[in-house]
Amino acid sequence: MSLEYVVNLLTTVLASGVRLTLPILVAALGEVYAERSGVLNLGIEGMMEFGAAIGFVTAYFYGSEYGLLAGALSGAFMGLLHAILSVRLRVNQVISGLTLALLGEGLAIFTYRSFFKPGEAPRVRGYPFIEIPLLSQIPIIGPALFDQSILFYLTIVIVVIASIILFKTTIGLNIRAVGENPRAAEALGISVYGTRTACVIFGGLMAGLAGVFLSVGQMSMYYEGMVAGRGWIALAIVIFGRWSPHMVLLGSFLFGVVDAFQLRVQAEGWGIPHQFLLMLPYIFTLVVFACARKAVQPEALGLPYKKGE
Amino acid sequence: MSEMSESSVSPINFLAFFLRKRPKSIIILAIFFGILATLGTSAIFITSIGVDPLLAFYCLFEGAFGSVQSISETLVVSIPLMIIGLGLSVAFSCNVWNIGAEGQLLMAAITCSVIAIYFDLPGYIMIPLLLIIGFLTGAGYASLPGFLRAKYNVNEIIATIMLNYIPIYLIDYLISGPMMEKRHLLPMSDLIQKTAILGRILPGTRLHSGLFIAIIIAVIIYFIMSKTTLGYELKASGLDAKASYYAGINVKRNIILSMIISGGLAGLAGMVELCGVQYRLKQGISPGYGYTAILVALLGKCHPIGVVLSSIFFGGLLVGSDFMQRGAGVPFALVYVIQGLLIFYVMLFEALLISLSEKV
Numbered sequence: 001m002s003l004e005y006v007v008n009l010l011t012t013v014l015a016s017g018v019r020l021t022l023p024i025l026v027a028a029l030g031e032v033y034a035e036r037s038g039v040l041n042l043g044i045e046g047m048m049e050f051g052a053a054i055g056f057v058t059a060y061f062y063g064s065e066y067g068l069l070a071g072a073l074s075g076a077f078m079g080l081l082h083a084i085l086s087v088r089l090r091v092n093q094v095i096s097g098l099t100l101a102l103l104g105e106g107l108a109i110f111t112y113r114s115f116f117k118p119g120e121a122p123r124v125r126g127y128p129f130i131e132i133p134l135l136s137q138i139p140i141i142g143p144a145l146f147d148q149s150i151l152f153y154l155t156i157v158i159v160v161i162a163s164i165i166l167f168k169t170t171i172g173l174n175i176r177a178v179g180e181n182p183r184a185a186e187a188l189g190i191s192v193y194g195t196r197t198a199c200v201i202f203g204g205l206m207a208g209l210a211g212v213f214l215s216v217g218q219m220s221m222y223y224e225g226m227v228a229g230r231g232w233i234a235l236a237i238v239i240f241g242r243w244s245p246h247m248v249l250l251g252s253f254l255f256g257v258v259d260a261f262q263l264r265v266q267a268e269g270w271g272i273p274h275q276f277l278l279m280l281p282y283i284f285t286l287v288v289f290a291c292a293r294k295a296v297q298p299e300a301l302g303l304p305y306k307k308g309e
Numbered sequence: 310m311s312e313m314s315e316s317s318v319s320p321i322n323f324l325a326f327f328l329r330k331r332p333k334s335i336i337i338l339a340i341f342f343g344i345l346a347t348l349g350t351s352a353i354f355i356t357s358i359g360v361d362p363l364l365a366f367y368c369l370f371e372g373a374f375g376s377v378q379s380i381s382e383t384l385v386v387s388i389p390l391m392i393i394g395l396g397l398s399v400a401f402s403c404n405v406w407n408i409g410a411e412g413q414l415l416m417a418a419i420t421c422s423v424i425a426i427y428f429d430l431p432g433y434i435m436i437p438l439l440l441i442i443g444f445l446t447g448a449g450y451a452s453l454p455g456f457l458r459a460k461y462n463v464n465e466i467i468a469t470i471m472l473n474y475i476p477i478y479l480i481d482y483l484i485s486g487p488m489m490e491k492r493h494l495l496p497m498s499d500l501i502q503k504t505a506i507l508g509r510i511l512p513g514t515r516l517h518s519g520l521f522i523a524i525i526i527a528v529i530i531y532f533i534m535s536k537t538t539l540g541y542e543l544k545a546s547g548l549d550a551k552a553s554y555y556a557g558i559n560v561k562r563n564i565i566l567s568m569i570i571s572g573g574l575a576g577l578a579g580m581v582e583l584c585g586v587q588y589r590l591k592q593g594i595s596p597g598y599g600y601t602a603i604l605v606a607l608l609g610k611c612h613p614i615g616v617v618l619s620s621i622f623f624g625g626l627l628v629g630s631d632f633m634q635r636g637a638g639v640p641f642a643l644v645y646v647i648q649g650l651l652i653f654y655v656m657l658f659e660a661l662l663i664s665l666s667e668k669v
Contacts, residue, residue, distance in 0.1 A: 042466065081653070089660035094406055094466070096656065098603060103649025106642060113640035114358045224642075232470045239464065275482035279475050286471040290463050 007140060013260045014144035019218065021256030022155050023048070023210040027234040028241070028248045029162050030206025034079075036166065036243055037199035038179035038300040042097025043082055044207040045231025046104020051075040051208025052215035053108035056222035057115050059124045059212075067124070067216045068209065075208015076201050078104055083200040087193055090304035101231070109224050123220045127151050151217050163245040175199060179298035182305040192305050207231065233285050240292040251288075258284045321665075328666035335662045336610060343655035350654075351647050355639055365637040372632020373625030379632070381514035385586060387624030389414070389578040389595070391523045393602035394620050395530045396574030398611035402534070403567035404547035409454065409469025410575035411599025413447035415476035417576030418583045419483065420446040422590040425501035425583065426488070432504040439505060439580050440522075447576015448569040455568025459561040465568070473599070484590055497591035507585040517585035526574065531613040543567055575599060601627070604652050623648065 027044050034041045041047075055071025078100055085096040116122055127149050136146040166172040174195055177185040182192045214230070215222040233255060241247035262277040328335055352362035373383050393410045400407040421439050424430075430438065454468035481496070488498045507517045534540035545553045546563040554560050578598065587594050605623050609615030630644035 085653075085656055085660065089657065089664065091656050091660050095607060098406075098408070099607070099649060099652045099656065102600060102604060103646065103653060106645025106647075106649050109642035110354065110640055110646050113642050229470065229474055232467055236467045236471075239467075273482050273486065275478040279478045282471045282474040286468060289467060289471075290457055290461070 009264065010140050011143055013257060013264050014141060015147070016263065017253065017257035017260035018144045018148065018152065019256070020259045021252045022151055023214040023218065024230050024234045024237060024255060025210075025249060025252035026155060026158070026213060027207045027210035027231060028237045028252055029158065029245055030203035030210075031234060031238045032162070032241075032243050032245060032248055033166070033175065033199045033206075034203035035238060035301055036179045036298055037175045037196045038182060038298055038303065038305070039083075039086055039196050039200050039203075040093045040097060040302045041079070041082055041200060041203050041207075042094060042235065043078060043100030043104060044203070044210075044234060045227055045229070046101035046108075047075045047078040047204050047207035048104075048211040048214070048227045048231045049108040049225070050078055050104040050111075051211030052226060053112045053211070053222055055208070055212030056124065056215040057111060059216045060115075060122055064125055064127060064216050068212050071212030071216075072205045072209040075211065076205035078208070079201040079204020080197075082204065083197040086304070087196045087200065090306060093302050093304070105225070112222055112224070121221060121223075124216055126220045127217055149217060151213055159245050159249050166245060176298070179300055182300050186307070193307070196305075207234075210234070229282065233281070236285050236289040239297070240288055242296075243298065254288070255281065255285065325666050325668060328662055335659060335666065339655050339659035339662055340608075342658040343651055346654040346658075347647060347651045350650055351643065354643065354646065358639070360637050360639055365633050365639050368633040368636035368639075369626070369629035371629070372636070373629030377511075378514060379628060381511055381516040383621065383625045383628045384520060385515050385517070385624075386627050387621045388517075388519045388523045388585070389582050389598045390602050390605050390623055391617055391620035392526055392578040392581065393575045393598060394605035394609060394616040395523075395526055395613060396571035397602055397606040398609060398613065398616050399530060399534065399543065400567040400571035401606055402547050402611045403543045403563055404550070405455070405458070405564050405567045405571075406466045407451060407454075407469055407568055407571045408466050408603065409451060409472050409599070410571065410578075410602055411595060411597065412469070412473035412476050413450045413572045413575035414579035414582070414595050414599050415473075415480060416450045417443040417446040417579035418590060418594050419476060419480060421580045421583050422488070422498055422501065425505035426499050426590075429502060430504060435502065435504045436507070436584075439584060440577065443576045443580030444573040445576070447579065448573035451568045451572020451575070452565060455565040455572075458568075459564040480590060480594070481592060484592065488590060490589075498589045500589050501584065505584050506588065507581065515586065517581075519581035519585040522577070522581060526577070527613050527617050534613060539566075575602075596627075601648065604648050607652055608655065 027048055031041060031044055051071035051074050054074040055067040058070035059067025082096055082100050085091040086093045129147065129149050130153065132146040136142045138146070166175065174185065174190045177188070178190060178192050178195045185195075186192050210230075211227065214226060219226065234252075237248055237251040237255065241249075241251040259281045262280045265272065266274045266277050348366070355362040355365045372379055374380055393414065397407060397410060421443050424442060425435070425439060428435075450472065451469070454463070454465045454472065457463035457468055458465040484498050485496045490497055490499045507519050510516055510518050510520065534544070542553070542558045543563050543566070545556070545558055546560045550560050579595070582594060582598070583590070601623055602620075605620045606616055608622070609617070609619040626644050626647060630641050630647075633639050633643070634641045
């Protein structure tokens with residue numbers, strides 16, 4: 001193994017690792033808000049799938065930028081359904097989330113199949129890449145950070161804003177108060193229902209957006225079950241990242257690099273059957289997740305709140 | 310509040326009073342309205358792709374329950390859903406969210422196929438052995454997340470889902486590598502031994518003796534959950550873990566136990582699918598039974614009788630949708646929408662009716 005080979009390996013794994021990070025990171029950020037407000041949304045796998053399908057179909061007929069909008073809105077709609085059930089009607093959040101996860105998958109496949117017949121594999125144009133001069137020439141990290149799709153820069157902006165809003169503004173304080181002690185928050189004049197509903201819809205919107213990042217952004221196509229557990233992995237990363245945006249960024253990036261690494265090893269053919277490499281991201285998530293068990297979750301997470309009791 | 314004064318008798322008040330007096334009517338009404346709302350919403354979807362919804366629903370029903378042939382196909386699909394759903398209903402009652410039935414089923418299909426293909430045993434040893442191996446494999450695979458939850462409070466939902474993906478790739482590896490069929494043409498294993506096959510019980514159909522296994526399990530689960538201390542303790546742990554702990558119930562043991570029961574039954578379903586329907590290990594040995602069974606258990610309200618009925622209902626939906634695709638040109642995927650919508654609407658109406666009954 002020459003030095004040149006190692007540098008090349010690191011450069012490509014990092015660059016594709018960052019790309020693979022994006023959908024999970026975006027979905028996990030949305031979930032951070034939902035869970036910080038006290039609502040567990042187990043539906044994000046299905047919301048991502050639905051966003052991926054709607055985003056792709058819209059991108060195919062109207063252009064990729066409208067795909068982003070449509071995917072985000074379809075995710076937000078699913079988020080609204082979850083909010084109606086789990087916030088207003090106080091249905092068990094686990095049951096509501098699981099149902100929406102399965103419903104989202106069904107809606108996604110049905111929508112796609114209504115427009116395209118089996119065997120067709122239409123493709124769309126992805127999103128433009130922006131190469132920042134000079135910086136992109138930095139060895140190893142240059143291509144990973146400064147020669148990326150526009151979605152990457154967009155995501156970084158979202159992470160920063162999400163982090164500032166959650167920890168430096170009154171809105172963020174209200175969200176956290178509602179998730180820690182809803183009764184006290186209500187007494188201070190914060191609407192628990194309103195805050196939670198908004199956070200869950202935002203979580204759904206981000207999951208839908210993450211789906212479009214995956215279908216239109218990464219693959220330029222849609223296929224059934226393409227989310228392949230990324231929604232669940234995002235949920236694991238939220239816990240691993242202790243409900244804070246920058247830790248979630250780190251967790252998603254770790255996952256992205258592991259995924260990029262196994263893809264690279266597959267391509268190079270090191271003699272390991274590819275099926276075992278494909279298992280790696282899931283095993284990695286499970287192990288990391290099991291080790292991150294000591295995390296302290298928002299006090300009121302998963303507990304339904306009833307006004308005026 | 311329960312006294313009905315002359316002035317407060319309005320239809321709404323009467324309904325609220327009735328619902329409070331008869332709590333079981335809430336779920337029955339919710340299912341009734343849920344089915345209506347699901348039919349209505351699906352009709353919109355079907356119309357939107359240019360198909361007459363009445364034709365589609367006719368095909369759906371005809372394909373599911375229209376003839377002896379279709380009823381037996383419905384039962385064939387119901388068998389794994391029933392077995393898994395019964396196990397999941399135990400876990401869900403104990404507030405243990407085993408979402409890994411799909412993986413547990415596939416793992417058991419792997420271990421059972423190894424024995425059923427490569428060991429030449431007489432039937433009276435083979436079938437019981439496979440039943441035991443299937444149960445133990447599923448139970449073993451589920452006990453890992455069960456242990457992590459009980460001992461370290463690791464969320465079992467995410468752990469079980471991650472474990473669902475591993476056997477998918479493992480099967481893929483086995484059937485294109487070490488266990489590939491003799492001719493090495495197709496990615497699937499050889500056929501299992503004749504002695505490992507669960508016999509057909511209705512001539513001319515695919516209905517197999519796994520149906521009896523499913524019914525026996527339903528009786529056993531019913532007995533355990535409603536007639537024994539164990540069932541009572543499992544449900545108590547699920548309702549209020551803290552109170553149960555102070556009442557001297559071993560909550561941690563119950564968490565692991567409910568994982569073992571649900572995982573074991575998912576494994577048993579893998580064995581039954583392998584030996585009753587597929588006869589060989591291949592990709593797609595389960596078309597998502599482990600996930601559909603979650604909805605089966607939820608619609609059945611985690612009660613054995615409810616689960617048996619809802620598994621037949623979901624089996625009918627799956628079989629009927631196949632017919633609907635061929636007969637009316639509606640994409641098969643609509644069935645997943647119908648399943649999800651149904652549970653969504655039942656939850657919605659149930660919650661609305663409960664809040665109505667509390668209001669007046």
